[in-house]
Amino acid sequence: MWLSLFGTIGLSGYMPITDEIIERERQFLLQTYSRYPLVLQRGKGVFLYDLDGKRYLDFVAGLGVNALGHAHPRIVKAIREQAGRVIHLSNLYYNEFQGLLAEKLCKLSGLQRAFFSNSGTEAIEGSIKLARLAGHRVGGEAKSQLVGLEGSYHGRTFGAMSLTGQDKYRKGFEPLLEDVKFVPRNDLEALRAAVNDNTCAIVLEPIFGEGGIHECSVEFLKECRALADRHRAALIFDEIQCGLGRTGTMFAFQSFGVTPDIVAIAKPIAAGLPLGAFLAKEEFASAISAGQHGTTFGGGPLACRVALEYLAVVEEEKLLENVARVGQHLQEELKLLAGKSAAALEIRGRGFIQGLQLAIPARPIVEQALGEGVLFNSTQDTVLRFLPPFLLEEKHVDKGLRVLKKLLRNARKARDAAAS
């Protein structure tokens, strides 16, 4: 126990010990996460390293955040340079990069104005606030209803949670926002029944992330577009997980051919620094005025400069082409695997947002993969989710799937043994 007396890593010079780090968290953190017993210390490209220097191939990318992998030289350089100049300035003043980033995102999306937040949840929160203002402007106080999808995930604040169509995230926190109606994904009838003149926004993920990688159909998205137009409601896409390149196009909506009025983005935008944004068409953006929304941290010079660098790297290194090509390879290999393994049922998604539906619990597979030096992620209990960095190559896919194949085979053997 003497270790804990000198327990600050780096000060006393002792080798940090995984168990001690885990134990300290058990004592001092709110117990909100069920972490894997792994302390990661550094990364390079598509690999991460633990305290013992053991290497892991990364199919998680910080839950879709580290699209440029780890320690990308251009990101490291941009952070170093900017941190030496200025990290934060209040939104009381202009900085060199916020407007440039807004301009870039508007050009890439075809939308007209941006607001910068610190997280995805806040981007959703701001989007709904904007939709309420725009709704009230054209339809009075009654035009405040929100329509969301069953099985969706939009974040943890009260607004975002109220739009999240999964009980496990909502339970215990009621009362939530009133005036939210949920419809099943791709159910045109239910959608038509839910949207009316009092609807101020339809909010959806074109590809469900936490919900288990389920895509909205183009037909459904087109109907959302038509209904939003007819009833002067905002069509809001949550592209926090599926956007900014993961589908092989810069915005997921460009893969589906349906343009929203407002799009929320976050995860990969600043290569790991906290930054989110929502982009809006002028018709909606003009509903807000000075003082009605704001943030202390959002849109600071460091995060915005790094986000510009992120977008430049994606363009200059042609990473969207890589996502499309290697994503295709990943899908084909997963299909082969599903064809051979009774434990793997279905492949969903596209590019670098894909899910493998298992017939067995996914978490044990994820845990066993740690021993094999591969990081996978699971969601919805039985879905293996792949959100790798955009730098992933075919050979990395092959390595990851060799491990997965072996683990699924072992799981089957263990089950057969238990049954006999």
Ligand SMILES: *Cc1c(COP(=O)(O)O)cnc(C)c1O
């Ligand atoms: C992660 C996520 C959010 C929440 O973003 P945070 O940065 O965790 O607040 C919202 N919507 C989707 C689709 C997400 O994947």
